[in-house]
Amino acid sequence: MESAGAVVEGRYWHALDDGQLQCDLCPRYCRLRDGQRGLCFVRARQGEAVVLTTYGRSSGFCVDPIEKKPLNHFLPGTPVLSFGTAGCNLACRFCQNWDISKSREFDTLADAAAPEQIARAALDLDCRSVAFTYNDPVIFLEYAVDVAQACRELGLKSVAVTAGYVCDEPRAEFFANVDAANVDLKAFSDDFYRKVCSGRLDPVLETLRYLVHETAVWLEVTTLLIPGQNDSDAELHAASRWIAEHLGPDVPWHFTAFHPDYRMRDTPPTPASTLSRARQIAKTYGLRYVYTGNVHDELGGSTPCHACGETLIGRDWYVLTRWNLTDDGRCRSCGEVCAGIFDGSPGTWGARRMPVRLGGVEAPPSP
Ligand code: SF4
Numbered sequence: 001m002e003s004a005g006a007v008v009e010g011r012y013w014h015a016l017d018d019g020q021l022q023c024d025l026c027p028r029y030c031r032l033r034d035g036q037r038g039l040c041f042v043r044a045r046q047g048e049a050v051v052l053t054t055y056g057r058s059s060g061f062c063v064d065p066i067e068k069k070p071l072n073h074f075l076p077g078t079p080v081l082s083f084g085t086a087g088c089n090l091a092c093r094f095c096q097n098w099d100i101s102k103s104r105e106f107d108t109l110a111d112a113a114a115p116e117q118i119a120r121a122a123l124d125l126d127c128r129s130v131a132f133t134y135n136d137p138v139i140f141l142e143y144a145v146d147v148a149q150a151c152r153e154l155g156l157k158s159v160a161v162t163a164g165y166v167c168d169e170p171r172a173e174f175f176a177n178v179d180a181a182n183v184d185l186k187a188f189s190d191d192f193y194r195k196v197c198s199g200r201l202d203p204v205l206e207t208l209r210y211l212v213h214e215t216a217v218w219l220e221v222t223t224l225l226i227p228g229q230n231d232s233d234a235e236l237h238a239a240s241r242w243i244a245e246h247l248g249p250d251v252p253w254h255f256t257a258f259h260p261d262y263r264m265r266d267t268p269p270t271p272a273s274t275l276s277r278a279r280q281i282a283k284t285y286g287l288r289y290v291y292t293g294n295v296h297d298e299l300g301g302s303t304p305c306h307a308c309g310e311t312l313i314g315r316d317w318y319v320l321t322r323w324n325l326t327d328d329g330r331c332r333s334c335g336e337v338c339a340g341i342f343d344g345s346p347g348t349w350g351a352r353r354m355p356v357r358l359g360g361v362e363a364p365p366s367p
Pocket of ligand 1: 025039041
């Protein structure tokens, strides 16, 4: 493994006949001349190789509730050591983390840490997992994989929060190393992906299918609903139908609210009624675990037993309000299995967010 702050050669690229090097990590396939950076900005051509320029560098570390990723069926109530780097391979006009994802300066990369240091810190902080989040970990794959492996050596899990915009071979390497993923399904329209995100829908659907059918990774899906952009009944029906058919009823789906940001400051915030409408539509397709996120909605945030209707896990935003599961994840009322990764009693981390600097916990817990 590399030490913190190193430039490492990327694993997925090849030379073209015209002398350019093509990055094969994501479906953008950036073609690079010497000194050029890809759209993600963190991968660049240096001489005769494509390198990752942000190995071991982070935009900051924070202990979060796992529910914030969001993951509702993966070690509920536990703290997760979260970090990101800089850059992104999509260019979403509504990005809610644009200061990190569109960073062109590495001044956001204030913290540095080797993979073993991150895993050790997570253990010392009583976290059950480490999350790659804030920006897309696909673009720092070599670093993320090393961190995930260091976590496994210490008995910790790792979590990827990603848009799933990645090519086949790196997809397989990346997800062989992580234990859970929340994949953004930004819309169910290729037109939206092209116009609003500068991407395409198909590779994302392929990642979702791959995760369910070819890996043991625990998957949850998130869709940020943007008024007038991706929230029509027709689109929600089409997406729900696809998820039911291709992913099955047990993959949790989170609908979250948009707040005006970045290049979409003129679009209004998502009303709570839109989240509820989306949830109702998804449930008509037999999807068992559909959530409304980043709003106070105890019904839309709680996990029901799909067999008897009992509330298995009550939630108010990130706080667990009820627990009705056995240690191996069954309904205490009827014995039916709840899909997910459960391990005994739930954690008690609550909604706290605790920024940390590696090498020493710096800030006190904040509510
Ligand atoms: S990972 Fe970055 S450099 Fe590689 S193809 Fe995607 S955007 Fe381009």
